[in-house]
Amino acid sequence: MKLYLLKNGVNPRRVRIFLAEKRIRLGDDVPFEEFDMESAGHKAPAFLAKNPMGTLPVLELDDGTVLSESVAICRYFEEQRPEPPLMGRGALGAAMVEMWNRRMEHELLLPVIGTFVHTHPFWVGKREQIPAYGELLRRQVVARMAWLDGELARQAYVAGDTYSIADITAQVALLTARGALKLPIPDEQTNLARWWAAVSARPSARA
Amino acid sequence: MKLYLLKNGVNPRRVRIFLAEKRIRLGDDVPFEEFDMESAGHKAPAFLAKNPMGTLPVLELDDGTVLSESVAICRYFEEQRPEPPLMGRGALGAAMVEMWNRRMEHELLLPVIGTFVHTHPFWVGKREQIPAYGELLRRQVVARMAWLDGELARQAYVAGDTYSIADITAQVALLTARGALKLPIPDEQTNLARWWAAVSARPSARA
Numbered sequence A, B: 001m002k003l004y005l006l007k008n009g010v011n012p013r014r015v016r017i018f019l020a021e022k023r024i025r026l027g028d029d030v031p032f033e034e035f036d037m038e039s040a041g042h043k044a045p046a047f048l049a050k051n052p053m054g055t056l057p058v059l060e061l062d063d064g065t066v067l068s069e070s071v072a073i074c075r076y077f078e079e080q081r082p083e084p085p086l087m088g089r090g091a092l093g094a095a096m097v098e099m100w101n102r103r104m105e106h107e108l109l110l111p112v113i114g115t116f117v118h119t120h121p122f123w124v125g126k127r128e129q130i131p132a133y134g135e136l137l138r139r140q141v142v143a144r145m146a147w148l149d150g151e152l153a154r155q156a157y158v159a160g161d162t163y164s165i166a167d168i169t170a171q172v173a174l175l176t177a178r179g180a181l182k183l184p185i186p187d188e189q190t191n192l193a194r195w196w197a198a199v200s201a202r203p204s205a206r207a
Helices: A010-021 A070-082 A089-117 A131-151 A165-180 A192-200 B010-019 B072-081 B091-117 B131-150 B165-180 B191-199
Strands: A002-006 A031-034 A058-060 A066-068 B002-006 B032-033 B057-059 B066-067
Touching: A002 A010, A010 A070, A010 A165, A058 A070, A066 A070, A066 B091, A070 B091, A089 A131, A089 A165, A089 B066, A089 B072, A131 A165, A131 A192, A131 B131, A165 A192, B002 B010, B010 B072, B010 B165, B057 B072, B066 B072, B091 B131, B091 B165, B131 B165, B131 B191, B165 B191
Parallel strands: A002 A031, B002 B032
Antiparallel strands: A002 A058, A058 A066, B002 B057, B057 B066
16 A cells, blocks of 8 residues: 655644554554645646545555545545554544544534635635635634533543544644744633643654 | 424435435434424524524424434444445445435535525524525535536435435435525436435435
């Protein structure tokens, strides 16, 4: 197999962290190639034949089957190597992680990425920008961080008592909010800060 | 358990179709209550205590556990009643359905809903509208329908040879595109039309 990643890519980082938590080593266990935004190999015709969406990450299996979408790639590895479970156990466990991962994605990660795309100079000329929409999303990001802080007063990790893929999604969202949007965790959000310190201290945070 | 739905709601319809495909009967097997946009019971404090997102559907289990997010609710039923499988079998099967369901959601359903929210008179005064963003999304919906038509030249259903949750997501997206956006399947998209006829002929389409 071969995993195609993007240097500093938000979604590829989700898979990097997921694999590190599974003790699956990039390079040794899973050969990989890293594209960058400048050469943009993932937008070249040869690569679009693999993934017409032109997105990364992409996992190519030995029989030529191509998997795109971070969470789909994570699910492949979850099924192949169930320990430690990162996508929940049993009907209720799997459903709870699914719920929280989707909340982190729809309420936090997608608005963070949307704010970045629609307001940041980096994307001028690369994507159609609608700044008013970016500002609407920025307000949503701020509100959702406060909401998540409240939720984390009741549970250690995003989906409950144990670390899961929902933490990874929240982690890359807040990393991007801090770096690209200059929206760090506010001082008063002490639950979010406690959680952030915990996930950042894991070895997978450097994956 | 009790399932909370929204009359004519796009996401609740995904769960309705999913349950019908599983031969799980609303009412008989799963008690339910249907809110509507006018009385908006899902925005009332008592309901926000169950789901702070204020979204529907919501599944409340007998022990008081609350599940929101359509796909999380579907996953709960998939694990409880695996037959017929709608979320893929084995590592590769599960990952492929996950990939296609996410493509249908991110490339089609979310842009359809976004176009509706940002351009339709129905949402005036209810949600902040940014018409320019809605028009950007509308162009994406048109482009993605053409892309999906091409993909369906190679496979019977969205995720391959068998019907899955990815078909359900595409089905509600195209239903909403036709109804709310006046974007029916164009005559020349014969693969998409063939697939549409097939999914619409299933009893679950009337769920």
